Amino acid sequence: MKKLVAIIVLIIVVLSSCVEEDIPGLQNTNVSLNFKHNWDGANVSSTDFNTIQYFNENNDELSIEKLRYLISDVTFHKANGETIVIEGYNLVDVANNESLSYVTPVQIPIGTYTNVSFTFGFDNDDNTDGFYADLNSASWNVPMMLGGGYHFMQLEGKFINNVATEQGYQYHAIRAVDNADPMNLVFQDTFFTVNLGEVIVHNNSSVDVNMNISEWFKNPHLWDLNNFNSMLMPNFNAQVQMYDNGQDAFSLGSVN
């Protein structure tokens, strides 16, 4: 009888020793950021693309055909001043559902954070020309004649211009560059930090990040698509205005 018990115990020990998966800790969790888009409150998804139906603050009627943008370095801020920086990035493509959800690649402690933030675009340390294979494969690069690195956003579509004709626009955000002297490019940073505010992180929390697309055309610069519609990458002033207008484009949605 003793032998039988010993064998059973041994079997349990051996089987346990061969289990490969770890049981995740209860105190840490992944967090999913879900990117959602609206036009002054009306939901925008790829099914809304290609139809001229939105009015910007300047009363230009426009459509959206493409919306892609880059976010990086999601950061969780604790009340005691400590921060947890999630090194990494996500290229959000409204036409690609998979890209609309970004699960933090590392787990963070469950609890209350006074702020969750991320960088719109890349900061200068991360904006290394040609460094990211997935972004290169997505043709997300900025030409070296404009400083290299990567786009921050590509918003494209059509608008009704001031002679009542449909015209394309390409609202492409990059690091602002004055290329008047090609041998001496002058840069101004246009990445910015988006602060979402307090978030209570539960197990497998899901945090909605809203972008109101109309904000890019609104405040503080009234955006006239008849003036700024095309070839904006080398347009220093347009880039600075995009930076200014983008500050209020993002907000915290529901947290689950």
Add this chain to the structure above:
Amino acid sequence: MKELFYIFVLIIIISCSKDDTSVPQYVPTPLALEIPTLFEQKILSPVIPFNNPQTVEGVALGKKLFFDPILSADNTQSCASCHAPENAFTDTSQFSDGIDGVFGNRNSMPIFNLAWNYDEKFFWDGRVFSLEDQALQPVENPIEMHNTWQQAVSDLQEHSEYPNLFQLAFGTATISSELVTKAVAQFERTLISGNSKFDKYLLGTATLTPQELNGFNVFMDETKGDCFHCHGSDNNPLWTDNIFHNNGLDAVFADLGLGEVTGDPADNGKFKSPSLRNLAFTAPYMHDGRFSTLDEVINHYSEGLQNSPTIDPLMKKVAEGGVGITTQEKADLKAFLLTLSDYEFVSNPDFQN
């Protein structure tokens, strides 16, 4: 106590062993793709389906099938009839004729670097997912090989060599359309072009002329050619985004392209951006081969754009016909584009019949 020890050892061996297969199975020889240095450095890995790994025997079989007219109904046309190595695996006709002399309405697409088509949508209109499924279509297309797969498989099965070659490639001599297309796809994935003059320039082993460098600047300049948004760059050596665009060829569409496939009017007139590699060998150009020369292509983007509801927003200055680059800039751009041609690719003995 000894008994207990032996039982313990036995249990450990049994419980921790993952594979107890005792019958050796035939495994063809794995064959890694020869990935160009710039591809390794710059872009994501190629797409190779888990159920069709590259093997020496599979590629050899795929190559034989690619050049063999046995797949066509009257044994007169092979894949290579419209996809010739010397033309970067396209042909020189605007439209290609099938075995019955009937012409299609699309230009034969060149074949190279297809393993890097990450979305795996093939044909000008993206109607097929996966390279394997792409290879299914020409055999039964009535204006191409005009065969049935049943007949093609039967012919292969009765052939003196093929059953053994399938045995070597896939471990079975029972031939099927699935295995035929797997083999052809394996061969096609080896058709890698990454050794042009511009590649060598980026690797520091060749120099560009001032004109070619000027042309590259026209290509990359958003206020001039602005080609890079759709056609790659020094950081994307595919020289295509593999995405579908309406590039302003027509105001009214005779061919709906992607729109025919999706049924979405917003996709009408959209066709896949072709790679700009190997343009020296792939004339005529565009999905319908309407342009015989590169000069015509460049003139189209400079002055010839036609407006339509689905024209891509990246097509600039449509009202003025296009980006309007100068004669010198056109010549420079052409000179640059030709540096993307890979002469070693079209003469690679591994890719010849």
